[in-house]
Amino acid sequence: MLLPGGLWHEGQRKRGFAFKPVTGALEFGIAEIAGLGYAMPEAVTKILQLALAQLGGEAPSEQRVEELCIADRQFLMRELQIHLGDSEIWYSQRCRHCNESFDFELDLRSLPVAEGDEHYPFVEVELDKLEIRLRLPTGCDQLVLADKEEVEIPAVLLKLCLLTQSKEVDAFIAGLTQEEVASIEKAMEQASPGIVTDVQVNCSNCSSINPVYLDPYRLLNRGYGTLLSQIHCLARAYHWSEEQILALPVQRRAAYLTMIDADRGMSH
Numbered sequence: 629m630l631l632p633g634g635l636w637h638e639g640q641r642k643r644g645f646a647f648k649p650v651t652g653a654l655e656f657g658i659a660e661i662a663g664l665g666y667a668m669p670e671a672v673t674k675i676l677q678l679a680l681a682q683l684g685g686e687a688p689s690e691q692r693v694e695e696l697c698i699a700d701r702q703f704l705m706r707e708l709q710i711h712l713g714d715s716e717i718w719y720s721q722r723c724r725h726c727n728e729s730f731d732f733e734l735d736l737r738s739l740p741v742a743e744g745d746e747h748y749p750f751v752e753v754e755l756d757k758l759e760i761r762l763r764l765p766t767g768c769d770q771l772v773l774a775d776k777e778e779v780e781i782p783a784v785l786l787k788l789c790l791l792t793q794s795k796e797v798d799a800f801i802a803g804l805t806q807e808e809v810a811s812i813e814k815a816m817e818q819a820s821p822g823i824v825t826d827v828q829v830n831c832s833n834c835s836s837i838n839p840v841y842l843d844p845y846r847l848l849n850r851g852y853g854t855l856l857s858q859i860h861c862l863a864r865a866y867h868w869s870e871e872q873i874l875a876l877p878v879q880r881r882a883a884y885l886t887m888i889d890a891d892r893g894m895s896h
């Protein structure tokens with residue numbers, strides 16, 4: 629599979645990646661990392677490191693995962709959700725017109741993905757006085773921004789991503805007009821690959837259109853689900869250890885659980 633952006637290494641764009649097969653160990657590990665209270669960028673890095681078999685043809689080291697652009701990291705978190713079998717999701721939303729709750733189903737696989745353009749991961753912006761060159765923000769930048777105040781973020785991000793040499797970077801950034809900052813932000817947004825995070829959905833009661841936000845990091849809220857009760861059920865029936873059960877591919881785990889269920893049905 630290909631990343632919409634890719635890692636930029638020695639003048640080459642590396643877009644290949646693959647996830648490990650789904651086992652209980654992977655599902656367990658994801659739930660465990662998500663529950664440990666890391667800041668979001670750190671949790672995302674740890675989960676992707678755990679789940680990826682390869683990234684750009686190499687082992688998914690912490691550094692490589694952090695070097696991915698933010699759009700790639702969001703893409704991978706959503707792809708991982710799909711990989712785990714959670715692609716069809718029911719959402720519940722309160723209509724902002726009639727105030728009634730309505731449910732809708734969305735298949736994440738049906739959402740489009742925008743790929744980076746031929747300049748990726750770089751962006752050039754023509755300002756009044758000069759042309760500046762930037763790179764798209766990465767997971768490393770997300771880490772730096774994680775403990776910054778909302779108001780500081782645009783200037784800090786600009787400083788991190790600015791590639792144009794300037795002796796007085798802070799003064800240069802402070803000297804930009806609001807319009808210039810806005811046009812830089814717009815250019816970066818347009819150049820960035822990306823997944824869909826905002827959709828419009830019709831309310832099933834009054835048919836009016838509602839904007840709905842699709843969290844790209846929804847996987848962080850997955851939790852253990854029924855995994856623990858499945859382990860319990862298999863351990864009781866077969867006397868396997870937790871480690872043996874977690875190593876089973878997800879389809880085999882499901883097949884054994886179906887058989888246990890069928891046996892129970894017969895004994896009733």
Ligand SMILES: [Zn+2]
Pocket residue numbers: 723724725726727728831832833834835836
């Ligand atoms: Zn409505």
